[in-house]
Amino acid sequence: MGLKNMSRNTRKNLVTYAIVVVAFVVIELLSVTGVLSNSLEGQLVPICTYVILAVSLNLTVGILGELSLGHAGFMSIGAFSGAMFTLLMEDIIPVAWVRFLLALIVGGVLAGIFGILIGVPVLRLQGDYLAIVTLAFGEIIKNLLNSIYLGFDANGLHFSMTDATALDMDADGLILINGAQGITGTPRDSNFIWGFLLVMFTLFVVLNLIHSRTGRAIMAIRDNRIAAESVGVNVTKYKMIAFSLSAALAGIAGVLYAHNFSSLVARKFDYNTSILILVFVVLGGIGNIRGSIIAAAVLTVLPELLRGLNDYRMLIYAIVLIALMLFNQSEKGKEWRLNLKNRLPQLLKVKAKDSNDGEV
Secondary structure: OOHHHOOHHHHHHHHHHHHHHHHHHHHHHHHHOOOOOHHHHOOHHHHHHHHHHHHHHHHHHHHHOOOOOOHHHHHHHHHHHHHHHHHHHOOOOOOHHHHHHHHHHHHHHHHHHHHHHHHHHHOOOOOHHHHHHHHHHHHHHHHHHHHOEEEEEOOEEEEEOOOHHHHOOOOOOEEEEEHHHOEEOOOOOOOHHHHHHHHHHHHHHHHHHHOOHHHHHHHHHHHOHHHHHHOOOOHHHHHHHHHHHHHHHHHHHHHHHHOOOOEEOHHHHOHHHHHHHHHHHHHHOOOOHHHHHHHHHHHHHHHHHOOOOOOOHHHHHHHHHHHHHHHHHOHHHHHHHHHHHHHHHHHHHHHHHHHHHOOO
16 A cells, blocks of 8 residues: 555654654664764663653643643652562563563553542543642652652561661561662663664554544544533543553653663652653644654753753753744744745755756
8 A cells, every 4th residue: 555545644653653763773873883972872761761751641731631740650650660570570580671571561550550540530620720630649659659668578568658677677678669769779671772662652552542533532522522522422431541541651651761770769750850741742732742752852862962061051951942832832933834834845846856857
């Protein structure tokens, strides 16, 4: 089947996949040839993590139309559960990729379950109320993880919320969560190839959902809830699908992030992280999946690229944020992009004609 016979949505999806694949190949070539610095190579897995988070949050904010500020909370659930699973299974499952794959499943499933539990009461709210409650959820999760001491020995799990000495474990016991110090000693099983595969998986799930019957129902709820209900759309069901799937993908991103570092602390998953993910979505364009990918990648690596300009780094970063906001959201910016999109095919035809005329 040729491209002309494909539907418009299929062609758009293939272009999105192609952009990610080309970016992966280019970065791998730069890495092999030694062009990338060590600091930039260290940013590759975080970039993939934030791309997954931005695309998954866009499912809630852009496709469902609900403002959620608890994405870091779901990410932390996936990160801590996946890291604990790996620590417990390190000796039982010596094959790193199998262990990591199972950790991804554990983190994604647990985050999705929490998404359902939180979504049942929260999705009855709308607008600012929903944002406030999801923000509170993220902060509650962070503070709980900061206060938990969890250990494991031959007698099973030991739990405390006072200090590590209260766990009363055997001498050869393993401390899984050490309060504010978090989790240490996690095997670094994630890498850029895993990040690329998970980005492709996230895009496959989200793009196919958007263009399915379920996705059309979700967007109908976003556009007009009353009209959707009047034609028999189960609003609660479809909102729950979008919210829980978004949470599960955030949990997978958390597992990827946790296995890129040997230590993991809960304070990393505060409200600033949720706001940062929302910034990726807004700057990339609400509902625009490609925009979320580009914004997450650029804004993750930009502070590192500007590290040489230490005194002006955050000033330039803020100026770039404002410029992107104006470019994406202002009427003039939208009009300019539309004109460019309409003129581009004509310009390409003219260039092709000129090159053909120049041939002997």
